[in-house]
Amino acid sequence: MIKFTLNGRTVETVAPATERLLDLLRDEFELIGTKEGCGEGECGACSVFVNNLLQNSCLIPIGSIDGADIQTIEGIMETEQFKILDESYSIAGGVQCGYCIPGMVMASAALLSKTPHPSEAEIREGISGNLCRCTGYNMIVDAIKLAAKKGDGLWQRK
Amino acid sequence: MNLKDISTSVHKKDHKGKVSGQLAYISDVKVENMVYGVLYRSPIAYGKIISIQLPNLPDGYEAVGAEHIPGPNYVKIIKEDQPIFANEWINYIGEPILMLVGKDLDTLYSLLNEVKIEFEEHQAIYTLDEAIKNKSTTACLASYEFGESLENISEIEQGAHQIIEEEYDTGYQEHVYLEPQGMLGIYKDDEIVVQGSMQCLYYIKNALLSALACGDDEVRVVQSPTGGGFGGKEDYPSMMACHVAVAAKVVKKSVMLVFDRSEDMAVTTKRHPAKLKYRTALDKEGNILSMCVDIFLDGGANTGLSSVVLQRALINSAGVYKIPHFHAKGFCLKTNTVPNGAFRGFGAPQSFAGIESHIGHLSKLANIEPLEYKRKYLVKQGDPTITKGKFRDPILMEEMIEDLLNVSDYNKKKGEFQRFNQQNQRYKKGIGTSLFLHGCGFTGSGERDHIKATVKLVKSKDDKVSLKISNSDIGQGILTTLCKIVAKELDLPYEEILYPYPDTKEVPDSGPTVASRTTMIVGKLLERAAKKLKCKWQIGVEQEIVENYVHREMIPWDEKTFTGDAYPAYSWGVNIVEVEVDRLTGNVKLQKVYCNYEVGKVIDERIMKGQIDGGLAQGLAYGYLEKMTSKQGKIQQKSISDYGPPTSLDVVSIESKVFDNPYADGPYGAKGAGELTLIGGAPAVQAAIEDALQTSFQQIPITPEVIIESLWMREGEEVD
Numbered sequence: 001m002i003k004f005t006l007n008g009r010t011v012e013t014v015a016p017a018t019e020r021l022l023d024l025l026r027d028e029f030e031l032i033g034t035k036e037g038c039g040e041g042e043c044g045a046c047s048v049f050v051n052n053l054l055q056n057s058c059l060i061p062i063g064s065i066d067g068a069d070i071q072t073i074e075g076i077m078e079t080e081q082f083k084i085l086d087e088s089y090s091i092a093g094g095v096q097c098g099y100c101i102p103g104m105v106m107a108s109a110a111l112l113s114k115t116p117h118p119s120e121a122e123i124r125e126g127i128s129g130n131l132c133r134c135t136g137y138n139m140i141v142d143a144i145k146l147a148a149k150k151g152d153g154l155w156q157r158k
Numbered sequence: 159m160n161l162k163d164i165s166t167s168v169h170k171k172d173h174k175g176k177v178s179g180q181l182a183y184i185s186d187v188k189v190e191n192m193v194y195g196v197l198y199r200s201p202i203a204y205g206k207i208i209s210i211q212l213p214n215l216p217d218g219y220e221a222v223g224a225e226h227i228p229g230p231n232y233v234k235i236i237k238e239d240q241p242i243f244a245n246e247w248i249n250y251i252g253e254p255i256l257m258l259v260g261k262d263l264d265t266l267y268s269l270l271n272e273v274k275i276e277f278e279e280h281q282a283i284y285t286l287d288e289a290i291k292n293k294s295t296t297a298c299l300a301s302y303e304f305g306e307s308l309e310n311i312s313e314i315e316q317g318a319h320q321i322i323e324e325e326y327d328t329g330y331q332e333h334v335y336l337e338p339q340g341m342l343g344i345y346k347d348d349e350i351v352v353q354g355s356m357q358c359l360y361y362i363k364n365a366l367l368s369a370l371a372c373g374d375d376e377v378r379v380v381q382s383p384t385g386g387g388f389g390g391k392e393d394y395p396s397m398m399a400c401h402v403a404v405a406a407k408v409v410k411k412s413v414m415l416v417f418d419r420s421e422d423m424a425v426t427t428k429r430h431p432a433k434l435k436y437r438t439a440l441d442k443e444g445n446i447l448s449m450c451v452d453i454f455l456d457g458g459a460n461t462g463l464s465s466v467v468l469q470r471a472l473i474n475s476a477g478v479y480k481i482p483h484f485h486a487k488g489f490c491l492k493t494n495t496v497p498n499g500a501f502r503g504f505g506a507p508q509s510f511a512g513i514e515s516h517i518g519h520l521s522k523l524a525n526i527e528p529l530e531y532k533r534k535y536l537v538k539q540g541d542p543t544i545t546k547g548k549f550r551d552p553i554l555m556e557e558m559i560e561d562l563l564n565v566s567d568y569n570k571k572k573g574e575f576q577r578f579n580q581q582n583q584r585y586k587k588g589i590g591t592s593l594f595l596h597g598c599g600f601t602g603s604g605e606r607d608h609i610k611a612t613v614k615l616v617k618s619k620d621d622k623v624s625l626k627i628s629n630s631d632i633g634q635g636i637l638t639t640l641c642k643i644v645a646k647e648l649d650l651p652y653e654e655i656l657y658p659y660p661d662t663k664e665v666p667d668s669g670p671t672v673a674s675r676t677t678m679i680v681g682k683l684l685e686r687a688a689k690k691l692k693c694k695w696q697i698g699v700e701q702e703i704v705e706n707y708v709h710r711e712m713i714p715w716d717e718k719t720f721t722g723d724a725y726p727a728y729s730w731g732v733n734i735v736e737v738e739v740d741r742l743t744g745n746v747k748l749q750k751v752y753c754n755y756e757v758g759k760v761i762d763e764r765i766m767k768g769q770i771d772g773g774l775a776q777g778l779a780y781g782y783l784e785k786m787t788s789k790q791g792k793i794q795q796k797s798i799s800d801y802g803p804p805t806s807l808d809v810v811s812i813e814s815k816v817f818d819n820p821y822a823d824g825p826y827g828a829k830g831a832g833e834l835t836l837i838g839g840a841p842a843v844q845a846a847i848e849d850a851l852q853t854s855f856q857q858i859p860i861t862p863e864v865i866i867e868s869l870w871m872r873e874g875e876e877v878d
Contacts, residue, residue, distance in 0.1 A: 026186075032179065032180065032182060032186040033178060033179025033180060034179070035179065035183070035185075035336075035337070035385075036185065036338075036418075037336045037337070037338070037419065037798075038419040038797065038798050039418050039419055039420075040419065040797050040798070040799075042797060042798045042799045043336065043419075043798060045336060073178065073179045074178075074179070074180075077178055085177075086173075086174075086177050086178070089173075089177050090169055090170065090173050090177070093167070093170075093764035093765065093767060093768050095170065095172075095173055095176050095177060096386075096633035096634065096635065096768055096772065097176075097335070097336065097337065097384065097385045097386040097387075097632060097633025098172065098175075098176030098177075098181065098383065098385065098633065099183065099335075099336040099337040099385030099386060100336045101176050101177055101179070102177075102178070102179030105177060105179075120811075123806075124806040124807050125806075125807065127806045128805045128806050128807045130806075131334075131336065131798065131803065131805065132336065132806075133333075133334050133335055133336050133386050133388070133772070133776070133803060134336075134386055134633045134768070134772045135768055135771055135772050135775075136771035136772045136773075136774060136775030136776075136804075136809050136812065137771075137775070137804075137805075137806040137809050138771045138809065138811055138812060139764075139767065139768060139771060140806070141806065141811075
């Protein structure tokens with residue numbers, strides 16, 4: 001039995017310890033916002049927070065998350081920070097096919113929590129683990145710049 | 159809609175569902191009684207199946223193969239040469255032979271390992287070079303020839319000062335749509351519903367009608383939100399649809415087939431590798447007297463869409479130039495490799511990379527600055543095309559070039575970079591340009607003879623208007639742009655226009671989502687339908703307007719002689735790229751990218767910018783970053799990072815501008831934009847690298863290995 005916190009709730013599972021966190025989230029907990037793009041930790045579409053750190057859930061066997069705090073896109077959807085990102089991505093035009101976007105939003109939130117006023121180079125570095133094939137990244141970079149500005153003061157973690 | 163100008167951006171229809179991740183793509187869907195399918199794929203490149211031995215299958219697990227296909231065993235597309243399940247001849251590694259179906263994926267994969275198939279292997283052809291060498295015995299999937307007679311050209315060549323011959327190679331390009339391919343066949347008593355990630359609903363429906371040999375009301379195709387296409391979901395999904403539909407019929411359950419990334423990269427279609435040969439006669443001053451172009455495409459194991467790709471490659475073989483005395487021929491040859499197919503640009507990126515490279519090299523011989531040399535040959539309004547069609551509409555290229563020279567400070571940069579390069583041994587800077595166009599819509603008479611698009615607008619009793627068309631939003635934003643067109647015509651709030659994901663039970667065939675045709679062709683039909691609806695509008699009454707494609711006849715296209723107007727309209731582009739090349743590592747770093755485009759009229763500025771940035775990122779990477787190879791018939795790159803599409807660190811900010819030049823047969827003047835933006839990337843990046851290193855390349859991608867090898871060879875020559 002593995003017990004952990006998922007989006008603020010304590011949950012448990014009897015799934016085998018070798019199962020990928022990605023599959024557990026999608027199949028058992030029906031959280032479809034975490035997407036699979038490569039299954040090898042290269043594309044970032046499955047990004048989640050594990051104890052507040054951005055991680056690729058396709059690389060995490062659930063045996064290693066006992067007692068951990070896991071947050072998915074569904075877990076941050078109600079936050080002020082998400083609302084700012086949502087709006088900024090819309091204004092900047094950062095969303096095309098959308099498949100990379102939940103992961104990209106997680107990476108954006110992770111970056112801004114650590115660096116509330118990132119430079120362009122820091123933004124590019126911050127999302128370099130998340131692939132997007134539609135946008136060429138620039139409008140996503142703009143979205144993050146905008147979110148930094150709009151959400152001034154919101155990003156610092158307590 | 160109160161927008162003064164249609165180009166003003168609006169909030170995208172699908173934004174909320176996508177940013178929250180709650181919009182369900184096909185792999186997010188689960189239906190009752192659903193089982194999975196996995197495919198047994200050929201381990202050999204060419205040969206015959208001798209015997210198939212299946213393991214004992216547990217309860218609830220079944221094998222599905224060619225014997226279960228009710229109709230003929232091929233994926234209906236253009237030629238009948240692509241089996242749904244190969245049951246006799248095998249033509250490439252990865253070709254599907256049978257499908258195992260059952261509840262648990264792990265069990266299916268272990269069963270797959272126990273399938274034993276005996277083959278009789280034959281000598282395969284693995285590369286385009288081998289196919290060209292054995293051209294007399296290799297299957298030619300398509301060929302065309304046109305232009306001035308070779309006798310005339312030979313006469314001109316005899317009087318020429320010199321004849322320049324060049325060979326140019328382009329590699330594979332992989333789509334890397336972020337969402338791997340996926341298809342679900344939903345079993346119902348009276349119909350099979352196929353739902354998935356796709357660009358062309360009616361291609362799939364027609365393939366299913368053939369494979370299942372069933373009535374029109376027994377199959378239905380529904381698009382799921384699609385995580386990127388770029389052409390990769392044009393033809394390939396038809397095969398997957400046949401697999402899940404046949405299997406669903408057999409097991410009487412719904413069957414899901416979703417690829418993981420490595421399977422997707424190993425077996426789905428790619429951009430055709432190409433060899434382009436140029437033979438150009440020059441006078442003493444370096445002026446072009448005549449040019450012959452031969453294009454060879456590696457079709458892979460079967461025809462698919464290759465003949466049409468070859469047509470577009472040939473039609474673009476002279477680039478944006480008016481070349482005196484031009485002749486071209488092209489061949490698409492079969493190799494025992496994964497079939498190649500549609501990819502944004504559809505043959506044009508290969509041609510533009512080749513011709514821009516060749517013209518650039520000719521300018522060096524003439525000792526004229528490349529852009530100046532190119533401008534001497536630029537086509538003008540009223541000029542004939544190389545297929546004896548006509549450039550009818552105003553061409554703004556001169557204005558676009560002039561503007562971009564100013565914006566980029568091109569001439570000043572040239573001097574600055576020269577000085578920088580004299581002072582630096584390791585790092586070299588360069589600047590390069592590309593000029594290009596894209597023919598909008600289907601090649602030749604495709605719209606008139608094959609597609610015959612129909613659109614429908616339906617108004618409900620509560621006066622809500624829905625778009626009934628078969629086109630897919632694959633990220634390019636047509637859920638938004640097409641609704642804008644209808645909203646503006648009807649003077650209704652854009653939010654009130656509905657465009658649900660298309661379902662063939664509900665929508666007529668408005669054609670596939672390909673060829674930069676959706677905005678221009680389908681958008682125009684919708685504009686016309688909306689105008690009619692507005693005239694006939696009755697409050698509180700259900701109304702339906704149907705609008706059919708009408709062909710504006712120009713110089714009729716004749717595929718046999720390869721003459722006539724190949725496209726109704728053209729979109730245009732200019733790119734300028736600056737790079738810094740590290741002579742020690744061969745690494746290329748983009749520094750600045752500038753671009754001007756002309757697409758008639760922009761329907762949404764923000765969406766257009768998305769097309770520019772994304773298309774250019776793909777096009778630039780095609781020139782120096784993305785490398786895919788095949789060895790003994792096997793794709794060597796198994797993962798995304800093996801292949802190397804750009805990350806956020808590879809792309810730089812892109813300065814772009816779009817010029818207005820409304821086109822009479824496009825909605826609000828709009829032409830095609832989706833493919834154009836990719837085409838200029840590779841040739842501009844090549845020209846910039848050549849400028850930095852003061853050398854010439856005859857291939858893309860120009861990877862660090864290619865650069866280092868070229869530097870070594872030059873050093874060798876200098877020592878000699």
